[in-house]
Amino acid sequence: MSDVTKEFELQTDKLLAHNYPCRKCGLETKHQTVSRYTERGAQYYGGHHIDWAESNEIIQCLGCEEVSFRKCSTNSESLDYNYKTGQPYYVETVAFYPGRALGSKVIDHWLLPWSIGEVYKEARTAIENELFIIGGIAIRSLLESICSDVEAKGRNLAKKIDDLHARSLVTKEGVETLHKIRLLGNLSAHAAKRHTKDQLMLALEVVEHILIGTYIIPARAKDTFKGLDEVKKLLAPDDQ
Template identity: 40%
Template sequence: MTNSDKLTLNSGVNKDVNVQCPRCVGSTAHKTLANATMSGGDGQMDWHTDYQILQCNGCKSISFRSESSNSEDFDHYIDTYGNDELVYRITEKLYPPRIYGYSGLGEDRWLLPDSLRRIYDETSSALTTDQPVLTGIGVRAILETLCKDKAADGGNLFKQIDDLVSKGILTPARASVLHQIRTLGNLSAHEVAPHTPAQLSLAMTVVDHLLEEVYILPAKTQRLFSGLKPTANPRP
């Protein structure tokens, strides 16, 4: 911080900001709990950064946001009167990092086996920090780890996924979808092919549903209903 820089504290407290929530799916209104605004310049370029602590008005989760701009980063556009106008570009950063439309398994991921949770966390982090090649490789690694945990037979992932169908762990329809996800992972691993955020978000959503069916829902059912005794079907 130089002598020309300026710090302003809590000028935006209680103001609402619409951002992607780390827990809710989609953009939600967040209240600004505290903020610190830094601004300055050197005679050639002016800059401005606002650091905010936010709370989602829905789920009440806390997160961090920064919004920065400078006088050298702008776009031109012509208004309705033919005048040349400048619009300064704003760079937004969110922590924890997140991607619009994807919320992940949240705390339910602790119901996964340790090895699976570790690769799941790494892949989720790659997705939300815009690392498409690593995300694609991670999606394939999740499938491989699941197959290993369930002792799937077969010399490659294709055969192992099909073997999970014969074991009753997957339905044929689910296996068909996973084969598409497997192909996505192959392209990332062998051809270093980056996929779009929409493709990767959907792939991770498919993986989330798979892990819920295979691990999370059975674990929750066992915990919540373990004391219930089965009853005979009533006679007609």
């Protein structure tokens, strides 16, 4: 039977700032480590032992001030070498909570119809947390939800996407991209195909453009220019 030893350390003082991806900013920014709770352990068996360390950190972006969580793990079995310096180092396994994706910001989903907003949030959360099969299925569901909401015509999703172009909701080039997204979703749903994070984020970005143009900008315009309709009624026809 192996023996296991553990020790724990809490740090809150003299912690340095580091560059980490920020979910809210959509890019890598400097983060202050607010606190760090580290577990260090070793397991002994048969004259051998394995060492590990796991740091759990509360971090805060020094730009937008968003607070999040970072976990960093290493172990003695994941040893690699830097061939430039010739020095060994432990390979780090890092995870952020909530998940995040560089180069992409969350759109104003509260301006979307409720059901579409819920599917959008789940699709994005799946991709950010690297649940790539679920993310592919969710993006296809999001596309279907949009088609249903705008009452696109067709007996299947392919025909409904073509109808979006016929109604000038998307360009010809946009339709071609949407068909690729449809196929991507089909592979995830029917063949358990795991797409890359870059593929899924690009697919989501394309759908986000539809959401912004169809729902978010009209909602903002209605609120921003709400007084102009009353002014228009007071103007003479030649002044409108």
